[in-house]
Amino acid sequence: MIKCCNYDRKYPMAWDREDFSRAYRRLAPVYDHGLLLYELVGMRLRRYRREAVAGLHLQPGDTVVDLGCGTGVNLPLLLGAVGPTGRIIGVDLSPEMLEQAQRKIDAEDWCNVELVASDMVDYVFPPHVDAVLATLALATIPDYDSVIRTIASALPPGGRLANFEMTWPEAWPDWLVKLGAKLQQPFGVTTDLKDRKPARSIQRHFARCDSSERYFGAISFCIAIRQAGTGVNV
Template sequence: MATDATTAAQQFYGRWADFYDLLARATPGLGRLRARAADALALDPGDTVVEMGCGTGANFPHLRERVGPEGRVVGVDFTQGMLARARDRIEREGWRNVHCVRADATDVEFREAPDAVLATFVVGMLADPEAAVNRWADLLAPGGRLALLDAAQTPRWFGWPVNRAFRGLVVASSPSGVEAYEAAPWTVLDERVAAARRALRERADETTHTEHALGVVRITGGRIG
């Protein structure tokens, strides 16, 4: 049963799906970051990869390129508006091995264990990102890989002006607004992103980590034994 927060998020992201799709395609450098996140999964041709919170499908080209026509890409999202645009993308490109599922990324089940899971700008929106990461790790086939691409405030010495701009973006992209958070939403985001990465490092046999965009964007990948 959907909570008020879940319903609000679905409505918000459904309403802004076209704008999010435009940002995903037009933001300079974002395509390279998505490609790096796909690389962190170390995918092989024929693999099955699941994207949690796939949105409008901006990662699909990068994932499909790596698994090839014999592999499978499955996108999971709970917002109908986002999925409609993702399915339009699939149909437009003629991808027969890319599929979308409307489901809660923290509660989805699969008949077969995937080889890899990707979550892009997702864990910061989850109330319990640590539990989500552990659940995704449990879904994977032995030796599968999990990668997280997220943004949070930069800890670098020049961070003040960068973080001020980032905070404005966080508020603008929040479905609930500032008043819904007990702490500043950018602080909540920082804590959730950090918690997700801790959980991944604890579960993984080996991890990789890179930082981009002045330290705001982080990509962490790990192999789950």
């Protein structure tokens, strides 16, 4: 049985690595269909993905890492941006989610996409990464701050990070947060996301960060740039 949050506590513990592995093992075959449910309630995830990839300002031939890439839903957009001479590296904890991504790669015969099964906390970035994308992935892990610091160190001056996450708007009452967490429980959404602020970490570790909210504050969207000459704020 999947361990999940205890709704009796105000801000219950997040899922750990094993919880995610178990949950996404089951979810992998239906994950892409599950995303459609969000679109149906007006959460325009496809549009946010397009905006996030556009915000990376990728050039043909660039190397981009998609952290927590899941079933590879961002791959077509990234491939369109870096072209056949570019390199895309998808990193995810769940072999089953990566299996779904690999199916897309095989079906389309994409030769410049590599998948890495790894906890993003342990992932060692290769040299010469131009940009990093993370969609619906960073806030799910408790030590997202150290991952963001590592991303900032791995990027060259001018390198970009695009990120969007589900978050709980400050103004939402507890009952609404609990209901939202209950409905999204299969995706690992827990009420303690209320305390997680990846956008604030990104602001701390990057010299420049443009952040905004979407979908009534339930999506936190962020494009960050490691500016030339300013280094990384650690």
